[in-house]
Amino acid sequence: MKVLLDNVGKKYEGRENFTLRHIDLEIEDKDFCVILGPSGCGKSTLLRMIAGLNSITEGDLIFGDRRVNKVPSKDRDIAMVFQSYALYPHMTVYDNMAFSLAMRKEPKKLIHERVMEAAKVLQIENYLYSKPSDISGGQRQRVALGRAMVRKPKVFLMDEPLSNLDAKLREHMRVELVKLHKALETTSIYVTHDQVEAMTMATKIVLMDGGKIQQVGKPEDFYNRPENVFVAKFIGSPTMNLVEGKMRGGKFVSDDGAITLNPSDADAQKLKEYENKSIIVGIRSERFITENMTENILDCTLDIVELLGKEKTIYARYSNGKTFVVTIPGHLQFKVGDNYKLAFDKEALHFFDGETNLRIN
Ligand SMILES: Nc1ncnc2c1ncn2[C@@H]1O[C@H](COP(=O)(O)OP(=O)(O)OP(=O)(O)O)[C@@H](O)[C@H]1O
Ligand SMILES: [Mg+2]
Structure with a gap:
């Protein structure tokens, strides 16, 4: 019924x-x-x-x-x-x-x-x-x-x-x-x-x-x-990574200045009217790229590694002491204290309006 x-x-x-x-x-x-x-x-x-x-x-x-x-x-x-x-x-x-x-x-x-x-x-x-x-x-x-x-x-x-x-x-x-x-x-x-x-x-x-x-x-x-x-x-575990910032010249720039991201073409279209407005960008832990990266690359230091078997959860600290939670296949070798590069898969970014917290569609 x-x-x-x-x-x-x-x-x-x-x-x-x-x-x-x-x-x-x-x-x-x-x-x-x-x-x-x-x-x-x-x-x-x-x-x-x-x-x-x-x-x-x-x-x-x-x-x-x-x-x-x-x-x-x-x-x-x-x-x-x-x-x-x-x-x-x-x-x-x-x-x-x-x-x-x-x-x-x-x-x-x-x-x-x-x-x-x-x-x-x-x-x-x-x-x-x-x-x-x-x-x-x-x-x-x-x-x-x-x-x-x-x-x-x-x-x-x-x-x-x-x-x-x-x-x-x-x-x-x-x-x-x-x-x-x-x-x-x-x-x-x-x-x-x-x-x-x-x-x-x-x-x-x-x-x-x-x-x-x-x-x-x-x-x-x-x-x-x-x-x-x-x-x-x-929804989702680990919790989605979220960063506050603004759109500047078609790019997302985090409020602390540490991250600049090129959105995908489709997202760029939706974000046109958000120039200089507050934005929250989200990325799930498994959507970072660790090999063959070309853009949206971030230098990180590895804080913590949790081995869960088939995968590892790593806490990647970037310049200002903040961290991203990243899930990688369990066989990849990462050591605490190592510096390494991480890229954002731009097809996997979620954009939210910083004022209303609503998804930008
Ligand atoms: N009989 C009642 N009289 C007055 N307030 C109530 C009564 N029952 C529930 N509330 C209030 O209504 C709100 C929602 O309660 P409800 O039990 O529906 O939540 P819930 O989502 O089921 O939480 P939980 O996951 O803890 O079971 C709470 O603030 C609660 O204090
Ligand atoms: Mg209940």
């Missing part, structure tokens, strides 16, 4: 300001939409409004072609999975999963079929008669998912469902959730502050900050075309 938010806002009672405002968002049927953003930006608030657990202060929430602002949560055909799995400790796994259907007085046969079907997909058939305290965190998380699945909701809502798991299990469950989504094809809205989860699972990412949407799009858009400086910094 399609989910549409039209100019949605939330002001909690007793709060002076809106927590969320002017949220416009279209989530297509079968999307796996990830709401991403730093702590406190309003992700859970937004999800809880969609779930019907928070009231909506302004705007419209539409499921399919029905406005559901005032529809109680239980009548919205949704199922929600929380970070704390919130299983009933005194019930077996089976009964936890059967609970919501039993409450709806569904026939025993149907309940059994649904529970067994979910248990099979989630591979928890072997401990259906255990109590939550007797199974692992990852298994409990699957029970929580199963409990939501048996209801065959039109929309699946998940709020940081993996954050209580260790790194390995999280990685495993990421893959499982993607498979599950492919199998069920249920529209899913998934909240996280983890960009890796967003980049690997989403068909659509919504990145929020300060109660506003910063960018909506496919994962690759976020990496390749961040729409503002916040997005550029938030």
Whole structure:
């Protein structure tokens, strides 16, 4: 089912300001939409409004072609999975999963079929008669998912469902959730502050900050075309290198005078109206050139080398003590204290307006 938010806002009672405002968002049927953003930006608030657990202060929430602002949560055909799995400790796994259907007085046969079907997909058939305290965190998380699945909701809502798991299990469950989504094809809205989860699972990412949407799009858009400086910094690890400066005579000159860059022809065209105006230029760590350089070359001293296996992260200090973070193939030999040259791949520069912080398109 399609989910549409039209100019949605939330002001909690007793709060002076809106927590969320002017949220416009279209989530297509079968999307796996990830709401991403730093702590406190309003992700859970937004999800809880969609779930019907928070009231909506302004705007419209539409499921399919029905406005559901005032529809109680239980009548919205949704199922929600929380970070704390919130299983009933005194019930077996089976009964936890059967609970919501039993409450709806569904026939025993149907309940059994649904529970067994979910248990099979989630591979928890072997401990259906255990109590939550007797199974692992990852298994409990699957029970929580199963409990939501048996209801065959039109929309699946998940709020940081993996954050209580260790790194390995999280990685495993990421893959499982993607498979599950492919199998069920249920529209899913998934909240996280983890960009890796967003980049690997989403068909659509919504990145929020300060109660506003910063960018909506496919994962690759976020990496390749961040729409503002916040997005550029938030997505990608190591963080994108950013330098402030001005356009002078068609070249970018950093404020400290240490860097002068020729933009690509396409960028030069876009930057024409920025002569003498403030600009922020960005380059990802893997887009520096270390061999066969012809232009946009910088003399550096190597501060730190971190060997990560297949690649190395190096911290390249240039004249005024500032550094660039650079990723190079792991087999290249660089030693701390060495002087060497680095060039900017001019096809890989991101330009942002220094006043508005918006991408220059
Ligand atoms: N019931 C409430 N009453 C008043 N303010 C609230 C309430 N719930 C959340 N807030 C405030 O709304 C803002 C957004 O909170 P929210 O829980 O939506 O953030 P979040 O993005 O989910 O953060 P996190 O990643 O830490 O879970 C915060 O400033 C929070 O203090
Ligand atoms: Mg939250």
